[in-house]
Amino acid sequence: MNAFIDFIMGPMVWITFLIFILGLILKIVLILKDVNAREPYIYSYMTLKHSLRSIAAWSIPFFPKSTKQSPVFYGVSYIFHLLLFLVPIFLTAHIVLVNEAFQVSWIALDDSIADILTIMVGLGLVFFMIRRMMVPEVKYLTSCKDYLLILIVALPFITGFIAYHQFFLYRPMVIAHVISGEIMLILIPFSKFSHMIVAPLTRAYMGSEFGNVRHAKDW
Amino acid sequence: MKNKIIFLSFILFLLTAVVAFSNTELERLDNSDFQKPQRPGAVFEHDGHNEMAGIDDCNVCHHVYEGKKLVEDESSEDSSCADCHSLKAVVDNSITLELAYHKRCKNCHFEQNKGPVLCGECHIK
Numbered sequence: 186m187n188a189f190i191d192f193i194m195g196p197m198v199w200i201t202f203l204i205f206i207l208g209l210i211l212k213i214v215l216i217l218k219d220v221n222a223r224e225p226y227i228y229s230y231m232t233l234k235h236s237l238r239s240i241a242a243w244s245i246p247f248f249p250k251s252t253k254q255s256p257v258f259y260g261v262s263y264i265f266h267l268l269l270f271l272v273p274i275f276l277t278a279h280i281v282l283v284n285e286a287f288q289v290s291w292i293a294l295d296d297s298i299a300d301i302l303t304i305m306v307g308l309g310l311v312f313f314m315i316r317r318m319m320v321p322e323v324k325y326l327t328s329c330k331d332y333l334l335i336l337i338v339a340l341p342f343i344t345g346f347i348a349y350h351q352f353f354l355y356r357p358m359v360i361a362h363v364i365s366g367e368i369m370l371i372l373i374p375f376s377k378f379s380h381m382i383v384a385p386l387t388r389a390y391m392g393s394e395f396g397n398v399r400h401a402k403d404w
Numbered sequence: 405m406k407n408k409i410i411f412l413s414f415i416l417f418l419l420t421a422v423v424a425f426s427n428t429e430l431e432r433l434d435n436s437d438f439q440k441p442q443r444p445g446a447v448f449e450h451d452g453h454n455e456m457a458g459i460d461d462c463n464v465c466h467h468v469y470e471g472k473k474l475v476e477d478e479s480s481e482d483s484s485c486a487d488c489h490s491l492k493a494v495v496d497n498s499i500t501l502e503l504a505y506h507k508r509c510k511n512c513h514f515e516q517n518k519g520p521v522l523c524g525e526c527h528i529k
Contacts, residue, residue: 187517203455277442278523288498296442327429351524 186356187206193363202368202373209375209382216386231393239392240385242404249404265309269338272302273366278349296349305344310339334377340365430528437486437501443527446505457516461471 220227227378239259243249252259273279294302314335317327320399344362365403372378388403407516435445454460463479469488480488489501499507508524513519 187514187519187521190521191514224470281502281506282521284503285510288503348524351529355524356522359524 190360193360193367197363197367200372205370205373208371209379212374212379212382213386216383227390227394230397231389234398235393235396237392238391238396239388239403243388261309261312265306265313268302268309272299272306272342276297292297300346301348303342306342307339307346310335312344320322331377334372337365337369337372341369381401433505437484437491438490443523446509446526446527447528448526457519 239344246263247253247256247259270292275294276299277296280290280293285329314332317323317331317335341362344358344365347353348358348362369378373381395401430447431449432445433448444470445466462481463477463480466479466481467474468478468480484503485504488497489499489504490497491501505508509519510521512520
């Protein structure tokens with residue numbers, strides 16, 4: 186069994202990050218190829234200045250007008266996305282493992298704080314799930330796949346939480362935690378999770394079209 | 405009535421046993437060298453472990469290094485791990501105390517394909 190754990194916490198982590206990064210690069214290449222085939226004209230007005238201006242404007246919480254119109258959704262969304270990265274990257278247990286592999290470490294969250302933040306991530310996911318069920322215009326666009334994606338994000342956090350507290354089935358729980366985390370990362374380039382890289386590209390396009398063609402703000 | 409008394413005594417006995425066993429302290433490594441430990445010290449029963457693992461030589465764990473070279477046939481069981489492994493990596497020894505503990509146990513458990521290797525398997529709450 187230790188050999189299996191060694192595999193999922195060793196070579197499989199390398200494979201996961203390789204697929205994650207190469208997949209994201211492939212995603213960008215495919216988008217650019219698609220643009221070239223359909224609408225290469227947009228390159229004539231795309232500018233770095235307008236692109237970055239739009240990305241920056243949309244990175245400031247509650248700065249764009251439409252974010253002010255849905256403060257609850259955007260508020261939860263900002264906190265959720267921040268914690269989604271913050272908690273795993275600054276978790277003591279993760280840093281300990283990186284330190285064992287590379288002898289590199291960085292500042293860590295207190296376990297008790299990470300515990301509360303994990304619950305907040307879970308509540309965020311519950312919010313997104315209820316929103317998909319209740320808000321008519323979102324419900325209309327929702328399929329089973331969207332609930333599956335919510336579950337895929339939830340699993341590493343739920344299993345990590347149960348394992349940390351050593352509630353039950355410790356070893357299977359950690360194995361499920363590692364594997365579900367790897368599945369989530371692998372799926373990023375090949376699912377809606379790719380908004381991680383597509384969203385800034387959308388902003389770059391919108392920012393350029395609004396800024397450079399219509400001479401208007403897109404926020 | 406008699407049956408009831410026997411039954412109640414039995415329950416009382418069980419309760420006493422549960423309370424007694426739940427209070428049994430696990431033998432743990434002393435983690436007082438760490439400033440703000442996030443987890444309880446690792447559960448480790450020295451003699452039982454070595455008997456089960458078939459380890460007779462002290463220097464399998466209690467090694468001695470001179471510079472970067474392992475000194476064979478010498479052992480350091482009379483000194484504390486923290487004497488050489490400090491909390492922060494230093495020029496003379498880049499292996500911190502935490503790393504020394506973790507690698508000492510985990511690497512061997514992975515090599516032998518047995519024994520605990522996950523955080524909570526040693527740092528039992």
